Amino acid sequence: MSQPLTIADLKTRARRRVPKMFFDYADSGAWTEGTYRANEEDFSKIKLRQRVLVDMTNRSLATTMAGQDASMPVALAPTGLCGMQHADGEMLAAKAAEEFGVPFTLSTMSICSIEDVASVTSKPFWFQLYVMKDRDFINSLIDRAKAAKCSALVLTLDLQVLGQRHKDLRNGLSAPPKWTLHHGIQLATKPFWCLDMLRTKRRGFGNIVGHAKNVSDLSSLSSWTAEQFDPQLSWADVAWIKERWGGKLILKGILDEEDARAAAGTGADAIIVSNHGGRQLDGAKSSISMLPRIVDAVGDQIEVHVDGGIRSGQDVLKAVALGAKGTYIGRPYLYGLGAMGKPGVTTALEIIRKELDVTMALCGKRDIQTVDHSVLAEMPF
Ligand code: GLV
Numbered sequence: 001m002s003q004p005l006t007i008a009d010l011k012t013r014a015r016r017r018v019p020k021m022f023f024d025y026a027d028s029g030a031w032t033e034g035t036y037r038a039n040e041e042d043f044s045k046i047k048l049r050q051r052v053l054v055d056m057t058n059r060s061l062a063t064t065m066a067g068q069d070a071s072m073p074v075a076l077a078p079t080g081l082c083g084m085q086h087a088d089g090e091m092l093a094a095k096a097a098e099e100f101g102v103p104f105t106l107s108t109m110s111i112c113s114i115e116d117v118a119s120v121t122s123k124p125f126w127f128q129l130y131v132m133k134d135r136d137f138i139n140s141l142i143d144r145a146k147a148a149k150c151s152a153l154v155l156t157l158d159l160q161v162l163g164q165r166h167k168d169l170r171n172g173l174s175a176p177p178k179w180t181l182h183h184g185i186q187l188a189t190k191p192f193w194c195l196d197m198l199r200t201k202r203r204g205f206g207n208i209v210g211h212a213k214n215v216s217d218l219s220s221l222s223s224w225t226a227e228q229f230d231p232q233l234s235w236a237d238v239a240w241i242k243e244r245w246g247g248k249l250i251l252k253g254i255l256d257e258e259d260a261r262a263a264a265g266t267g268a269d270a271i272i273v274s275n276h277g278g279r280q281l282d283g284a285k286s287s288i289s290m291l292p293r294i295v296d297a298v299g300d301q302i303e304v305h306v307d308g309g310i311r312s313g314q315d316v317l318k319a320v321a322l323g324a325k326g327t328y329i330g331r332p333y334l335y336g337l338g339a340m341g342k343p344g345v346t347t348a349l350e351i352i353r354k355e356l357d358v359t360m361a362l363c364g365k366r367d368i369q370t371v372d373h374s375v376l377a378e379m380p381f
Contacts, residue, residue, distance in 0.1 A: 001252075002101075004049060004336075004344075004347055004351070005232075005351065006186055006312070007131060007311045007331075007332040007335060007336075007348060007352075008311070008314065008353060009245065009339075010189070010317055010332070010339045010344060010347065010348055010351075011027075011044040011331075011335040013024050013095055013335075013338075013344075014026075014085070014336075014337075014338030014339040014344075015314075016339075016363075017184075017193055017338055017339060018084075018085055018187045018190065018193055018338040019177065019189075019190045019193060020171060021168070021171035021172070021173045021174075021177065021183070021186055022081065022084040022085055022173075022338075023085075023147045023338065024086065024167040024168070024171055024173075025080075025081060025167070025171075025173055026079070026330075026331055026334045026335070026338075026340060027167075027331065028134075028166075028167045028168065028279065029165065029277070029279055029282060030163030030164055030165055030278065030279050030280055030281065030282040030307075031045045031163070031164060031166070031282035032142055032283075033278060033282065034072065034278075034281055034282055034283060035229070035275055035278035035281065035282050035283060035285075035286065036277065036278025036279070036282075036284040037278070038193050038278070038285070038289075038309075039056060039275070039277065039278050039286045039287055039288070039309025040309040040311060041149040041171065041286070041309075042286040042309065042380075042381075043224065043287050043288055043289050043311070043314075043315045043318060044290070044310050045066040045306050045380050045381045046047035046268065046313070046318045046321075046376060047376065047377040047378065047380070048318070048359065048362075048375060049363060049364075049374070049376060049377045050319075050362060050363070051168060051362075051363055051364025052364075054344065054364040055366065056160070056182065056361040056364075056366060057366070058366060059148055059357055059361060059366045059367070060258075060366065060367045060368065060369075061073070061353065061356060061357060061360070062368070063325070063326070063369060064210060064233050064304065064325075065103060065227075065270070065303075065325060065326035065370055066152050066171070066224065066248050066250055066270045066303060066326075067248065067364050068151060068152070069101070069176060070101065070102050070103060071100060071101030071102055071325070071353075072102065072316070072318060072324065072352070072356060073099075073319075073325065073326045073327055073352055074102050074310075074326070074327050074328070074349070074352060074356075075102055075103035075104070075105060075126070075181045075305075075326060075327070075328050075329075076093060076097050076102065076103065076104045076105055076277060076315055076328070076329060076330075076333050076345075077105060077156060077277075077307050077320040077328035077333075078105040078107035078108075078126075078128030078156070078252075079327060079330045079331075079333075079334055080107050080109035080110070081109065081110075081111060081175050082107065082111065082112075082220070082334060082337065083110060083111025083112050083202055083206075084175050085200070085201060085334050085338040086193070086196065086337045086338055086341050086344075087193075087196035087197045087200040087314070087339045088112060088116075088200050088202055088242050089111065089121045089337050090106055090107075090110045090111060090112035090116070090118055091117055091119075092337065092341055092342040092345065093108070093333060093337055093342070093345045094117045094120065095120055095126050095342060096342050096346045096349065096350075097125075097331075097345070098121050098122070098125075099129070099346070100273075100346060102349065103125065103126050103152070104121075104125045104126065105125070105126040105127070105128050105328070106125055106126070106127050106128065106150075106155050107128050107131065107253065108127075108128060108129055108130040108141065108207055108208075108216075109205060109207075109208075109221070110205070110206060110207055111175065111205065111206055112125060112202050112206050113144055113146070113204050113206035113207050114148045114150070114207060114317035115148060116206060117148070118148035118149070118188075122322060124149050124150055124151035125150055125151070125173075126150055126151065126152040126153070126154055126250070127141075127144065127145035127148075127150040127152075127153055127154065128138050128153075128154040128155075128156055128252070129141060129145075129154070129155050129156065129241070130156055130159065130201055130214070130229060131160070131229070131233050131237060131268060131323060132156075132230055133227045133228060133229070133230045133242070134212060134213060134228070134334060137205075137211065137212040137213065137215060139244060140154075140211065140240075140339055141211075141231075142210075142245050144240070145245075146246075146247070148154075150247075151247065151248060151329070152247065152248040152250055152269070153245045153248070153249050153250070154239060154247070154250045154252050154272070155238065155249060155251055155252065155268075156252045156253055156276075157233070157238075157251055157252060157253040157254070157259075157263075158253030158255075158274065158280050158281075159225075159229070159250070159253070159280055160229050160231045160233050161226075161229070161231055162221075162225045162226065162229075162280075163221075163231075163276070163280040163281065167220065167277060168221070169363075171186075172355065173201065173221060173222075173360055174221075175204060175205065175221070176203040176204060178317075184344070190370065196341075199291075200251035201234065201288070202377055204304060208225045208296060212228075215339070216312070218381075221366050222379050223315065224379035232313050233269040233338065234267055235262055235266065236250070238263075238266045239266065242267065242268065243264065244332055246288055248270075249266075249267075249268040249269055249270065249313045250267070250269060250270045250271070250272060250305070251268045251270070251271045251317075252271075252272040252274055252307075253262045253274050253275075253276060253280075254271045254272065254273055255273060255275050255285065255287065255290050255294075256294075257276065257293055257294060257296075257297040257298075260273075260291050260294045260298045260304075261297060262298070263298070263302065264298040264301040264302040268302065269299070269302070269303065270275060270302060270303040270304070270305055270325070270326075271294075271302055271303075271305065271309055272305045272306065272328065272360065273291050273294050273303055273304060273306040273307075273308075274287055274306070274307045274308055274328075275287055275292055275306070275308055276308075277308050277309075277330055277331070278308065278309075280298055285307050286309060287307060287308035287309060288306065288308070288315075288318070288319060288322065288381075289342055289381045290302070290310060290380070290381075291306050291319065291323060292322050292323060292360070292381055293381075295322065295323030295324075299323055303322055303325045303326075304323060304324055304325060305325060305326040305327065305328065306319050306324040306326075306327055306328075306341070307327065307328035307329075307330065310327055310328070310329050310332065310352075311331075311332060312351075312352065312353055312355045313325075313351070313352045313354065313355025313356030313357070313358075313359060314356070314359045316352060316355075316356050317356055317359050317360055317371060317377070318369045319364070319374065321371055321372060321374075321375045321376050322373065322376075322381075326329045329348070331343050332348045332352065333348045335348065336348035336349075356368075360375075362377040
């Protein structure tokens with residue numbers, strides 16, 4: 001098989017290797033998937049400004065995100081069920097990110113636990129928190145993340161009620177898969193995935209099962225989130241979570257200027273402009289189209305990051321040009337992981353780094369820290 005050159009190549013390979021219900025879980029948006037598509041399409045509307053005869057030597061992509069070093073302005077986003085794209089997926093992805101020098105964010109809804117990831121990494125990773133009604137459990141998750149020396153808490157604000165992804169319902173998504181004919185057929189066609197999965201014991205929600213009270217089976221993500229996630233989460237909760245955590249706090253899921261101002265007022269370290277990869281409010285605007293307005297509203301008070309629709313290093317450059325200090329990739333690294341395990345995550349990061357570096361050079365810049373809207377042909381949004 002030829003060398004994967006694009007994130008789309010990794011996606012094609014992942015589709016071949018990963019059982020349909022887990023591939024589809026990653027490759028879904030809510031309802032019509034309009035916002036999921038808009039996240040990608042709006043990046044392609046942004047045009048770059050070609051410059052010539054400028055010194056292109058000694059280029060640097062190094063930056064910081066929430067005060068932490070990153071070899072390029074890209075972090076691995078928190079993604080649920082990452083360990084179902086490949087056995088021990090979160091541990092493999094965290095190691096790949098550590099070697100590459102970019103932050104890795106572990107989801108609350110991961111398969112490998114906080115402790116599993118800590119056991120294979122030597123640098124701090126980030127932990128993403130979902131807030132459930134059981135506050136004792138939330139406190140214990142925060143304390144476990146502290147004990148594992150996580151260096152930032154990413155608090156997700158946009159998923160107290162789950163957006164409907166039709167594919168997950170049609171596929172009967174569950175982790176681990178069920179002993180049904182429907183799932184059996186999906187698994188039978190993916191023997192390499194199954195063999196890897198048989199070699200690990202990590203096949204359920206590692207942060208939750210055995211830790212939260214009265215939870216032994218949360219295989220059905222949609223019914224479990226509906227029962228357990230706290231729909232009353234408010235700005236006041238952000239205050240106590242910040243206090244209990246006591247470290248760097250990043251608020252994820254801001255898509256509106258008014259919410260951005262409230263988020264800046266909490267004293268958090270950064271916000272992520274995000275519509276949850278188009279998986280929550282279908283019909284919402286794309287993340288990249290909202291970025292400039294949010295940067296205008298709060299960019300002088302708080303660091304602004306963005307996720308949603310990034311499929312190339314060119315997209316990263318465009319996001320930075322529109323004021324993002326950092327970006328996050330979810331699906332691109334999941335496709336790499338599903339396709340090839342840890343080397344696939346590294347390949348996804350390498351593809352993005354190369355595209356970012358060459359694009360920056362051809363726009364006449366040598367240092368990512370100096371990239372601003374002058375690299376754009378016109379302001380698109
Ligand atoms: C969880 O974060 C999901 O989007 O499924």
